[in-house]
Amino acid sequence: MTQRLSFLFIFIVIASVLCAGPGFAATESAPAAQGHADPHASAAPAVPASPEAPTSAAPWWIWPLALFIVTFILGILAVLGGVGGGVLFVPIVGGFFPFNIDFVRGAGLLVALAGALAAGPGLLKRNLASIRLALPVALIASSAAIVGAMIGLALKPNVVNTLLGATILFIVAIMAIAKKSDFPHVEQPDKLSQALGIMGIYREESIGKDVEWNVHKTPTGLALFVVIGVMAGMFGLGAGWANVPVLNLLMGAPLKISVATSKFLLSITDTSAAWVYLNQGAVLPMIVVPSLVGIMLGSIIGVKILAKAKPKAIKWMVIGLLLFAGLRSLLKGLGIWK
Amino acid sequence: MASEKTKASEEQIAYANVLNIGMWFGLALLVITFFVYISGVLPSYVPINDLPKYWTMRVHDFNVALNAPTGWGWASFVGKGDYLNFIGIAILSGLTILCYLVILPILARKKDRAYVVIAIAEVLVLSLAASGLLKVGGH
Numbered sequence: 001m002t003q004r005l006s007f008l009f010i011f012i013v014i015a016s017v018l019c020a021g022p023g024f025a026a027t028e029s030a031p032a033a034q035g036h037a038d039p040h041a042s043a044a045p046a047v048p049a050s051p052e053a054p055t056s057a058a059p060w061w062i063w064p065l066a067l068f069i070v071t072f073i074l075g076i077l078a079v080l081g082g083v084g085g086g087v088l089f090v091p092i093v094g095g096f097f098p099f100n101i102d103f104v105r106g107a108g109l110l111v112a113l114a115g116a117l118a119a120g121p122g123l124l125k126r127n128l129a130s131i132r133l134a135l136p137v138a139l140i141a142s143s144a145a146i147v148g149a150m151i152g153l154a155l156k157p158n159v160v161n162t163l164l165g166a167t168i169l170f171i172v173a174i175m176a177i178a179k180k181s182d183f184p185h186v187e188q189p190d191k192l193s194q195a196l197g198i199m200g201i202y203r204e205e206s207i208g209k210d211v212e213w214n215v216h217k218t219p220t221g222l223a224l225f226v227v228i229g230v231m232a233g234m235f236g237l238g239a240g241w242a243n244v245p246v247l248n249l250l251m252g253a254p255l256k257i258s259v260a261t262s263k264f265l266l267s268i269t270d271t272s273a274a275w276v277y278l279n280q281g282a283v284l285p286m287i288v289v290p291s292l293v294g295i296m297l298g299s300i301i302g303v304k305i306l307a308k309a310k311p312k313a314i315k316w317m318v319i320g321l322l323l324f325a326g327l328r329s330l331l332k333g334l335g336i337w338k
Numbered sequence: 339m340a341s342e343k344t345k346a347s348e349e350q351i352a353y354a355n356v357l358n359i360g361m362w363f364g365l366a367l368l369v370i371t372f373f374v375y376i377s378g379v380l381p382s383y384v385p386i387n388d389l390p391k392y393w394t395m396r397v398h399d400f401n402v403a404l405n406a407p408t409g410w411g412w413a414s415f416v417g418k419g420d421y422l423n424f425i426g427i428a429i430l431s432g433l434t435i436l437c438y439l440v441i442l443p444i445l446a447r448k449k450d451r452a453y454v455v456i457a458i459a460e461v462l463v464l465s466l467a468a469s470g471l472l473k474v475g476g477h
Contacts, residue, residue, distance in 0.1 A: 060386050064376075098390070102397040114365065114430060121358035127346040131353060131441075135453060139460050146467050153474040157396065196452055203344045210344055267357070268460070271434045275467035278424075278431060280474050281408045282397040285423035286389055289372040292365075 063097065064290040071111070071291045075298020080309050081318030083175075084266065085295040086112030086238030088318070091168050091325035094161070095332060099287055101157050101164075105236025106277035107287045109270045112238030114292050115299065116267035127202050128260035133215065133253060136196055137261075138268035140222050141229035141239070145269050148233025149276035155234075158333045164235050165330025171241045172323050175315070178245050186252035189214040202257065215251040224250070233273035238266045349441040349448075356440045360433040368426030375419035383418040409470025435464045 071089065078085045090108040094101045123129035152160060189199065199214040215221070224246050232239040243262035247253045253261065277283055331337035346354070374380055384392060384404055392400050401408060407415060415421040438461050445453045466472065 058390070060390055061376075063390070099393045100396055100400075102400075103393055106397075110427065110430070114361075117357060117361040117430060117433060118365075121354040121361070124350050124354035124357070125346055127344055127350070131347065131350045132453075135456050135460070139456055139463065142460065142467075143463050146463070146472065150472060150474050153397065197450075201343050203341070210341065268434050268464075271431055272464055272467040274431045275464070276472060276474070278427065279409050279468075279470040279472070280397055281401045281406050283424075283427060284389075284393060285372060285375060285420055285427070286386070287393070288427065289368055289423065293369060296365075 060286075063099075064286055067093065067097070067287065068290040068294040071294030072298040072301075075295035075300075076302040076305065077298075077314070077318055077321065078295070079299050079302025079306055080314040082315065083318060083322075084112055084238035084240040084263075085115050085299070086236065086266075086270075087168075087171060087241055088321065088325070089291065089295065090236050091164060091322070091329045093287075093291070094164065095325055095328035099284075101160050102153060102277075102280075102282045103284050103287055105152060105160075106274070106282035107284070107291050108236035108238075109232075109274040109277060110283065110288050111291050111295050112236075112266055113270040113274055114296065116238070116263055116265075116270065118296065119263045120267050123260040123264055126260075127200070128256055129264035130198075130200050130253075130257055130261050131264075132196065132198050132200065133247070133257070133261050134265050134268070136198070136218075137222065137225050137247075138265055141225040141232070141265065141269040142272035144226045144229025145233035145273040146276055148230035148235075149273040150233075151230070152234035152236070153276070153280055153282065158335065160235070160333070161329050162333030165326050165328070165333055167231060167235060167237075168322055168326030168329060172319055172326060174241060174245065175319050175322070178249070180244075180248060180255050182255045183211065183213075184248060184252040184254070186214055186216045188216065190216045190218050192218040200257070202254075204254075204256070211254060213252075213254050213257060215247075215253050217250055217252070221246050221251040229269055232266075232269050233276070236273070236277070239269060240266060349444040352444055353437045353441050356437045357433060360429065360436060364426050364429035364433060366426075367429060368423060371419075371422045371426055375423055378419070380417065380419040380422060382420045383415055384420060432468060435461055435468070438464075 070092065071085070074088045074092065075085060078088055086108045089111050090104055093099065093107070094104040097104070120129065124131065155163075193199070193215045196218075198218065199212070201210055201212045203209075204211045224242075228239045228242040228246070231237065231242070240259075240262045243265055244255075244258050247258035247262060248255050274283075328337060375382065376386065378386070383406070392404060395403065400406060407421075412421045412424045416425060438457050442454065442457050442461075445457060
């Protein structure tokens with residue numbers, strides 16, 4: 001029954017994104033953006049819309065409505081599949097909606113940021129997200145995310161789509177093969193983590209014990225967060241898919257601490273990149289707000305379904321969805337599937 | 339039930355409290371201003387009906403075509419329905435800086451020098467990102 005329900009979800013989301021793309025609006029060749037929408041713009045030269053970017057013939061309200069529905073479903077799937085909303089949002093909305101990838105990435109960062117901000121207080125108060133682990137990592141990742149955002153906004157859309165598609169396919173591989181460790185063994189904390197006091201103790205309710213933890217290989221972990229930060233900023237993705245394996249498998253933080261700290265970390269990493277997008281004008285409220293509300297409401301419903309759902313089946317469905325979205329983005333970037 | 343050992347630190351609780359209030363405030367404001375925007379109570383900088391003509395453009399072209407403000411230029415247009423939404427977005431995006439500023443005195447009181455330096459550096463990094471000084475080249 002649950003499995004059928006899950007398949008229904010995946011069917012709805014795929015149907016929604018497919019309809020949202022070519023189906024909702026009969027697209028037409030983009031007419032030059034003639035004149036200006038605002039008197040303030042009277043001095044600016046008219047810039048024709050890119051020929052590769054068709055203009056929608058549908059009324060404007062179709063798009064926020066479609067975004068709300070799709071992101072609501074993505075919010076449910078994100079919780080059930082254990083991924084952040086941003087990683088589903090950017091390839092799916094970028095691949096199947098008419099918005100330029102610049103605005104999609106700006107919205108993706110804000111969607112991931114809002115989710116992280118909402119989860120942060122509870123995780124910090126329950127001592128699952130560790131501020132001692134997060135702060136040094138966040139400094140590296142948020143600095144790198146600024147660089148990533150600047151690179152991403154300077155690249156051409158086809159390059160961004162190609163790289164995004166390749167990244168999503170890489171994420172699919174990580175999700176499919178990466179193992180997780182509830183309580184990794186840390187033989188000897190490294191000198192840097194000792195100097196910074198990166199350690200903690202939390203109550204593990206599942207075994208009814210207090211668990212002490214510390215980390216090792218901190219310099220390598222921090223170096224990897226440079227790459228993670230750049231990718232988060234460049235593609236507007238939340239980076240939970242990369243944060244958790246590094247914190248858990250490489251640095252040896254317990255899984256719960258890794259997941260919670262990763263979520264909290266996104267609130268800092270995505271903040272820096274979001275500002276770059278915001279300052280460049282790559283944030284459209286008409287895309288951001290319906291997406292943000294949709295994904296948050298979907299997450300709330302997702303948490304309720306989670307108790308009854310079969311996580312393994314859903315994980316594979318999310319992987320399938322990401323595979324589909326990643327291929328779409330890759331082929332769009334390469335000009336094979338426009 | 340958290341024991342004394344498993345309790346979150348003072349700075350962690352302080353951070354969480356500010357984050358919680360700011361997040362709900364920013365989110366509520368964003369939703370309210372969005373309804374103001376789509377209801378048409380305030381005029382929009384880019385008329386809503388025309389928006390689909392522009393959102394397919396690259397951001398640089400969008401800015402040129404509409405003479406749209408960049409950096410903090412949006413603040414001059416908060417009387418327009420679309421840019422009114424930027425108040426909530428800026429609050430959500432700026433909240434982390436505020437959280438860091440709140441925990442700084444706690445870290446300083448605890449003489450946690452390394453984390454004081456890290457927190458100051460983070461505030462500087464985020465402030466630089468927020469400042470609008472970083473420019474991305476056109477296309």
